[in-house]
Amino acid sequence: MIKLFDLSLKLSGFPISEAKNRLKEIQQIKEQDFEVYVTSLKSNIVNYHLRENDYYKKLAGNSSFSNWEDIPVMRKSDLQTPLANRLSNGFTEKNCYVNKTLGSSGHPFIFAKDKFCHALTWAEIVNRFGWFGLDFNSSLQARFYGIPLDTIGYQKERLKDRLSSRYRFPIFDLSNKKMEKFLEHFRSKKFQYINGYTSSIVLFAKYLKSKSIVLTDVCPSLNYCIVTSEMLYESDKKLMEEVFNIPVINEYGASELDLIAFTNSAGEFVVNSETLFVEILDDTNNAVPNGVMGKIVITSLYNKAHPLIRYEIGDSGMLSKQSTFKKPILEKLIGRTNDVAILENDKKVPGLTFYYITKSVIEDDGNVKEFVVEQISLTLFKIIYVAEKPLTELEELTIKKALDTYLKVPLNLEFSRVEVLDRANRGKLKQFVSRL
The missing domain is CATH 3.30.300.30 (ANL, C-terminal domain)
Known part of the structure; x- marks a missing residue:
């Protein structure tokens, strides 16, 4: 079978095969050696940007750091300058992946990733979905997402959907009339999983409950629901699992970074330690012990095109006391603390x-x-x-x-x-x- 999803990434210049191989190598590093791996990557990415990125040199205010804790914390407001001013030497908007955040924090901005870094992001996502036997090349996805309203953007997203084995439900109109049309697609298509914005999927669940409909009775092929981008409340999770009759999996990510955390089969919210370094800090930017709430600060270990080092994402959270360096577990998450x-x-x-x-x-x-x-x-x-x-x-x-x-x-x-x-x-x- 032709793997259209992988092929589309490759044709766009993103080395997905190399990224998947690199991710496997990272995952094979033993627990006792993992801290050395992360420490080395942290040092490498900071020194790279201090050497190759004039914007970061100015922001950091120093040419070298002997202690990680001395490196300044970046905020979203720091990134609201033209992208061209923030790119590292050798990178342009034409030779890397460029996108923009949706601005849910009130600070939208354009960001960039080098092509290998972006391929690693997809390798990470593919790996996590694979924990549940879901394949972007073949598993049919019911996608509850927005879509660009301009003609070119709209057609581009529809093409991506076809290449990625997914059918999109645009969620700007979530009236009961639209929900009924959504339901008809579940009757006629063999969806294997739902994926999309939490609030929209919850609203669909509430519609089904008002009609006393269990979704797997309508669509028996359905196995999982993966929610993302917005807070997942326990009461909403319980409702969805009851009405859909399938497990609900939580995904936490940021477009400018990577997938940050993902629920595993044991119900643990596992943090991505392979391509990111995630810290929980107090208000004075000091690390707090596991089991204590603080603000979430993240370093992208592989992005050479654009620095995201000790980047305050605007959420707060707490790592479980059972966390290890290789397997951190996010026990609590509260979104949008800067609101x-x-x-x-x-x-x-x-x-x-x-x-x-x-x-x-x-x-x-x-x-x-x-x-x-x-x-x-x-x-x-x-x-x-x-x-x-x-x-x-x-x-x-x-x-x-x-x-x-x-x-x-x-x-x-x-x-x-x-x-x-x-x-x-x-x-x-x-x-x-x-x-x-």
Whole structure:
């Protein structure tokens, strides 16, 4: 059988065979030798960019470092300069992979990877999906993703879908009418797995539950659901596993980096230690022990085209105490920590706090399908939601009391019921937005 997915990468100049072989070599390194491998790669990539990248030399403010901890932490705002200024010697936008982040953190930017680094990214993804017997060349994927709306971008993504054995469900319109059309495709196609944005797949699960439909009754070939790009809540995971009747696997990644963590068959959220070095730091950029929450900071060990060294991704997390250097396990993950709500008296709380509290109050009866929270002023917050019927005064009051109790600051709330939520940035849902 012709491996169209692998062939498409190769024809685009990405050495996927070499990358797969390199990944195998890395995975064969013994546990006791793995720290030496990572330490060597860390030193190599820092010294390379200090030597070959004028942008990084200026950002780092030094020509060499004797201690890893002295290397400055990069932030997304540091990368909001023209890409040409950030590329290493010998690299241009024409001889490497160039893309842009979707800006869910509020800091969109264009990034680059050298072609071998990008091939390694795909080798890593292929390897993780392979843990569950899924093959990009042959396993039919039901893809819940956004898609470019311009003609060229749209056709390009559709071609990628055909080469990658997947059928795409565009998720800008998630009305019940569209959901019914989605369901018809599950009736007629032998999908082996679902893959896509968490919130969209959860909404599809809620639609099926409202119709008392179990998805494997409709599509018996379905084996797994892999969610990505947005937070996976335990209650949503339970709902999807119940309605789809298949295991739900969590993927955590960043387009500018790589796949960061992936659920294995034992239910562990395994961190990619092969091509990345992942640190958990406190607010003063010191490493915290395993079992302690902190901000997630990542180094791309192979990207020579563009430095991403001690890069603060904007999420927080905690490594399990059972982690090893070769097999770190991400025990907790909280997304988008740089979305901060600012209250009176200069009190600051993570924006997702509002989402968590509100979600816990309105989740039970299934009326509210999804919602987002917007901060309008220091004391005014707007909850925009999709529901079969409006929230009652009692329900609105219950949410307000829960927020007041937790935050200990009186707030004004506005509630707005809409038909569909705005899914900008190719379909990704931003769950908390500050308008300050």
